[in-house]
Amino acid sequence: MADAGFVTDDAAKVAMTNAPKIVKPTAGGSVNYVADWVMDVLNDLVGHVDQDVVVETTIDPTLQAAAEKALIDDIAAKGAKLDVDQGALVAMTPQGAVRALVGGRSYAESQFNRAVAAKRQPGSAFKPFVYLTALERGLTPDTVREDKPIEVKGWKPENFSREYFGPVTLTRALALSLNTVSVRLTLEVGPQAVVRTAHRLGITSKLDPNASIALGTSEVSVMELVSAYVPFANGGIAVAPHVIERVRTASGKLLYRARDPGLGRVIDERNVAMMNQMMQETLTTGTARKAELPGSPAAGKTGTSQDFRDAWFVGYTGHLVTGVWLGKDDNTATKATGGGLPVEIWSHFMKVAHQGLPMADLPGLNGHVPDALQAPATIPSVAPSSAPMTSLLSPMQATPLSRDDDPRPVAPIATPAAAKPPAVAAAPLAPARPKVVMTAPLAPPSPQVRTPTPAPRPPRVAALPAAPTPLAPAATSPRIRTTQVETPPAPPSDVPRPPGSIGAELPPPPATEARPTNSSSLDGFISNMFGRH
Numbered sequence: 001m002a003d004a005g006f007v008t009d010d011a012a013k014v015a016m017t018n019a020p021k022i023v024k025p026t027a028g029g030s031v032n033y034v035a036d037w038v039m040d041v042l043n044d045l046v047g048h049v050d051q052d053v054v055v056e057t058t059i060d061p062t063l064q065a066a067a068e069k070a071l072i073d074d075i076a077a078k079g080a081k082l083d084v085d086q087g088a089l090v091a092m093t094p095q096g097a098v099r100a101l102v103g104g105r106s107y108a109e110s111q112f113n114r115a116v117a118a119k120r121q122p123g124s125a126f127k128p129f130v131y132l133t134a135l136e137r138g139l140t141p142d143t144v145r146e147d148k149p150i151e152v153k154g155w156k157p158e159n160f161s162r163e164y165f166g167p168v169t170l171t172r173a174l175a176l177s178l179n180t181v182s183v184r185l186t187l188e189v190g191p192q193a194v195v196r197t198a199h200r201l202g203i204t205s206k207l208d209p210n211a212s213i214a215l216g217t218s219e220v221s222v223m224e225l226v227s228a229y230v231p232f233a234n235g236g237i238a239v240a241p242h243v244i245e246r247v248r249t250a251s252g253k254l255l256y257r258a259r260d261p262g263l264g265r266v267i268d269e270r271n272v273a274m275m276n277q278m279m280q281e282t283l284t285t286g287t288a289r290k291a292e293l294p295g296s297p298a299a300g301k302t303g304t305s306q307d308f309r310d311a312w313f314v315g316y317t318g319h320l321v322t323g324v325w326l327g328k329d330d331n332t333a334t335k336a337t338g339g340g341l342p343v344e345i346w347s348h349f350m351k352v353a354h355q356g357l358p359m360a361d362l363p364g365l366n367g368h369v370p371d372a373l374q375a376p377a378t379i380p381s382v383a384p385s386s387a388p389m390t391s392l393l394s395p396m397q398a399t400p401l402s403r404d405d406d407p408r409p410v411a412p413i414a415t416p417a418a419a420k421p422p423a424v425a426a427a428p429l430a431p432a433r434p435k436v437v438m439t440a441p442l443a444p445p446s447p448q449v450r451t452p453t454p455a456p457r458p459p460r461v462a463a464l465p466a467a468p469t470p471l472a473p474a475a476t477s478p479r480i481r482t483t484q485v486e487t488p489p490a491p492p493s494d495v496p497r498p499p500g501s502i503g504a505e506l507p508p509p510p511a512t513e514a515r516p517t518n519s520s521s522l523d524g525f526i527s528n529m530f531g532r533h
Contacts, residue, residue, distance in 0.1 A: 030068040033103030056245040058097040064169035066352040067100035080337040088114040090226045091322040096239030096261040119219035124177045125303025125312040126216030129198040134185045139170040175286030202228035228324035233316040235363035235471045236267035273364025288340040292347045302338030313342035320358025
């Protein structure tokens with residue numbers, strides 16, 4: 001620096017006489033899992049980057065800090081007793097924007113991203129796809145099936161408690177996670193039909209079409225399982241989960257802009273309502289009854305894989321879909337179940353995420369189906385409320401088939417002023433790459449909400465934790481800075497399936513300027529988004 005003229009010779013001598021003090025980050029550094037994932041996805045979106053670029057992300061720094069704290073603190077408090085040493089958490093909006101991602105307990109100890117790259121058995125967290133397939137073939141939540149021992153070619157699945165309840169409704173069977181009923185339904189509708197349902201909703205991993213698929217024996221990632229629950233939270237529309245909003249050069253030239261992630265209706269509205277009714281019961285009287293989220297209607301499903309190797313809970317509200325996984329990297333047994341520590345972590349995070357938010361009904365319950373996710377070609381959109389309520393997650397009025405983090409209406413509507421988003425925390429990236437600047441998104445538009453009657457609920461004061469402490473990058477490292485951007489209006493997307501694909505709007509470059517091309521294949525992109533096998 002002295003040779004370059006940045007400091008004087010005297011200052012350089014003083015600096016050399018004082019040894020540097022290495023400060024270890026106090027937080028888990030979970031934002032680095034996000035940064036690594038962004039760098040993996042970036043090449044698939046804009047090709048090889050040989051210049052400084054600015055990347056605008058969907059991550060909410062406040063929710064990222066809350067997710068990291070919930071996961072780390074709860075594992076530290078109870079992990080040793082339950083023989084659990086790792087975990088992952090993914091939270092995304094009902095429109096597919098990833099708001100928080102924690103890929104492990106400590107980035108400093110392990111850089112492996114368990115939220116995206118790890119594939120684990122979901123156990124009973126896979127059962128909603130079985131029950132949805134049954135509903136689509138004419139069954140209802142009140143349909144009765146026998147809960148009694150069953151044998152399939154020598155395989156004898158048992159209930160977790162090893163007790164049987166005889167004739168039970170599908171609602172009770174799902175709430176209590178009765179294995180024999182799930183297996184009977186799978187044999188009734190056919191394992192291949194269950195696999196097709198899971199793939200239609202967003203699962204991209206290979207699923208084996210056999211009877212044991214009823215108990216979630218095929219491996220999936222946290223990211224894809226959470227994204228497959230999103231249609232339950234948004235009224236039946238599949239989405240492509242995404243973390244990158246826009247990419248531009250340092251001079252402001254647009255290289256990439258995410259299109260609308262809506263991939264079309266994959267669940268009929270009536271079936272959405274019935275599934276939400278059943279999965280809400282899971283949190284009321286079922287295996288997730290320890291979940292605590294006062295004032296917010298919620299639903300979800302717990303999961304515990306064979307020999308207690310994996311413990312899951314995926315739960316959702318009208319504002320957010322969040323999944324938690326706990327286990328061990330060596331895939332050995334633990335003492336954790338999905339209805340225990342994963343539900344507690346989910347509750348701690350969701351309480352922070354919903355502070356100050358208005359109550360939002362689940363789609364199909366109380367007659368509510370969010371107009372933002374109606375298919376405009378077949379279902380008329382609902383006019384926006386004359387006095388829309390706003391939220392920290394989504395403070396703008398929803399629009400048909402639009403993303404709540406990308407306010408681009410298909411028809412002119414009045415929208416309230418957006419809340420100022422918190423600043424995103426800086427994270428170091430690989431030193432050999434060009435500079436990448438990741439920025440926090442604008443505050444997203446609000447899902448349609450119901451004002452409680454007869455008296456309005458008192459306002460709540462949000463007390464949100466501070467964002468993670470920024471980590472200073474090396475001198476040659478890419479840098480990350482915080483800016484606030486406004487997303488210009490754009491037409492809705494016609495991006496095709498499969499889930500995980502993200503449409504890229506690449507403006508044509510000038511005739512005299514070469515533009516980087518994307519050399520990655522579609523398979524490579526999907527692998528990067530949902531993890532490598």
